[in-house]
Amino acid sequence: MKLNRYFFILLAFVLAYGLFEFYRPKPIDWSASYRNTDKIPFGTRALYELLPSVMGQASVKNVRLPVYNFLTESKPVTPSNYVFVARSLRFDDNDVRQLLRYVARGNGVFLSAYYFPDTLGRVLGFRALVKPPRLKDTLLTNQFTNPALQKRGGYNFFHDDGRNYLVTKDARNTVVLARNSRNEPTYLRIRYGKGFFYIHNLPLALTNFFVLDRKTSDYAFKALSYLPARPTYWDEYQKQGRFDDDEQSVFRYVLSQPALTWAYYLLVVGLILYALLAGKRTQRVIPVVEPPRNTSLEFVQTVGRVYYQQGDHNHLGQKMIQFFLAHLRERYGLVTTTLDAEFAEALSRRTGVEVSDAQDLVQALQAARRTVTLSEEDVLILNGKIENFRQAVAG
Structure with missing residues (x-):
């Protein structure tokens, strides 16, 4: 209990x-997760829930598969859009090849991140660069190049340190859609085949904090307005992996x-x-186990007292001889059938007593066996010889 x-x-x-x-009450979590399920300031739940209205669709499909698996196994409709918003995008060579084929067929891919795969940048002719920490500028503003989308004074995303920007090498197929106040590109549209890549270098601007802030709320929708209104897929694999909420284990x-x-x-x-x-x-306490007690001696003493109290000295003497011979058989391995000189010598050798003492004891045993009726005195004499023998052996 x-x-x-x-x-x-x-x-x-x-x-x-x-x-x-x-x-x-939970403290505000200011980590940038970019997850479409997070209501924290730098999650993207607000944008994800408002995106269907921007794309003119009933819903936007949430994708929890790697790019290669989604584009080869799910076979998305064409034409369509594929949207990625994350701090860093990680594509292997197979992912990049499938993205290029997807866009070449006339689809659109929107990539918003601070860091992009080098393999994709080499094919499309752009690089994402980061200035040294000493050049950070939280007051830096961003502005669209299209006058119809511009806002007086530009957009300031003060939680961003302003160090990230884009560099483009392919002027033929690339259009700069937005720049910062240092005139550095932050948003590009790159033609590839029949479709376009939209490379956006300011993912923090698409999070809940700035989408719901009155001063910057229209920036995300203007940026996404370059995507045609058609079926749209939203990637969450880059941030949450394969498993949907209903596939989560209890431990997860x-x-x-x-x-x-x-x-x-x-x-x-x-x-x-x-x-x-x-x-x-x-x-539990380990019990103390006492060693087994030898009750043979107690039994002999009890039998002796019974015969002595009844005055049956003859039976007492005979029982004494039987127990003593049984002791010799068990302890020394002697054959006690015949008590003669040869037995006396064997008894002397096995026990180490003098031959004369052994012979004297054997003679007493023989005499006691031959006697028809042992008296009390005979029993006492026999008992004395047996005890002397025991003491000689023990000594």
Whole structure:
């Protein structure tokens, strides 16, 4: 019962801590996740939910597959758009080849990130560069090159440090759609085959904080207005991997929630300490096992007292001889069928007593066996010789 009590106390403490962490007011999370499920300032849930109206569609399909798998296995409709918003885009060579084929057939790919794959940049003729930290500028503004989309004073995204910009080498197929106040490109449209790549270098501008801020709320929609209104796919694989929310395991969900994660770790540590400390303190005491007692001597003494009290000295003497010979057989391996001179010598050799003492004892045993009725005195004499023999052997 004591073990169960400790366990339930630990379990109650962990549950209480987990509930407290889960329901207490959360501090604002300023990390940039760019996830379409996040309501934090730098998630993209607002843009994802408003995007269908911009694209003139009932909904935008959420994609949780690598580019190669999606474009080869799902076979998206043509023409269509494929939108990526992330801090960094990671494509392997197979992904890049499939993206190029997809755009060449007349589709559009919108890529908003600070860092792009070099393989894609070499094919399309652009590079994404970053200035040294000493040149950061949070007051830097951005402006569209199309006068119809421009805003007086430009757009300032003060949570961005202003160090990222684009460089283009293919003036024939590339159009600069937006620049910063240093006249550096931040948004490009690059023709490839029958379609276009839209390279946007300011993903923070598309997050909840700036989409919902009155001063910058129209920037994201102006940037996406260059995409034709048609079926659109939104990539979440770059940020959340393959599994949708309904495919998440319980353990994966626990680790995705900070409060539940800490409660889980606390439970594991508590169980380990419980096993090491409580289990060691409450283990059962090892019982003391006494060695088996030799009751043969007690039995002999009891039988002797019975015969002595009844005055049956003859039976007492005979039993004494039987027990003594049985002792010689078990202890020294002697054959006690015939008690003669040869037996006396064997007894002397096995026990180490003098031959004369052994012969004297054997003669006493023979005499006692031949006597029809042993008296009390005969029994005492026989017992004395046996005890002397035992003491000689023990000495």
